[in-house]
Amino acid sequence: MTKPYLIEFPRLGGPDIGYLSVAEQAQLLPFRIERVFWTYYTPETIVRGRHAHYRTEQVLVAAAGRILVTTEMPSGELQVYVLDSPHLGLYIPPHVWHTMQYSEAAVQLAFVATPYEEADYIREYTEFKKVWASKQP
Template sequence: MLLPHLIEFPRHGAESTGYISVCEQQQHVPFAVQRVFWTYDTPEHVARGRHAHFHTQQVLVAVAGTIVVTTELPDGQIEVFRLDSPQVGVYIPPNAWHTMLYTPGAVQLVLASLPYDEQDYIRSHEVFREVWGKSDQTSGAAGS
């Protein structure tokens, strides 16, 4: 199983003319992209995400601003990723609880391995812990 990790996309250009970063199908992300969406105008005090997926893999990119992504794996391992460059994304595997916080003006681009399916979401942290064979012993865990 792949763990959450940063992915650096190629960067082409120069300071004098600007840059372009490219993501080609399965060359830079470990799955075929079947859905793309973006979030924006999220107030600083609002935590988005707060869920896990049974099957969907994602790569999150802060195309503007800064996004702090917290992931929790079924074994309780928690990692925090700071996305502040449109050249870097974070891979979110299935079965990883994830929460995002945004700076003002932040725009998040998401590349997803599957089309939207509400049945693929685990929206309760307690259920997330139950599904993976652990009781919810930490009420302060990410996303609770």
């Protein structure tokens, strides 16, 4: 089972002119993008996400601010990622429970492999543990 991992996008430019980062379809992104969404103006006290997917994979980028992403594998393995640079992305494969907490000015950009489909979401933590328990070695 694939684990979440960080992706470093090219960082072109410099402090004197600014930067540009690029994510081309055949490079760095492990899937074809079917959906893009962004999250912003989220109060710092709110924890978003709190779900897993059956088949959706995605890459999260902090386009601005800082985002703390906590992931949990079906095995129970926890990882915490700090996204605080717009040239870093976090790949989240299917079957991974994830939550996000944002700094006040954070803007999260998400590149997603599937169109939105409510049936793909596992929104209850106990259901997440139950669904994947039978698939553990």
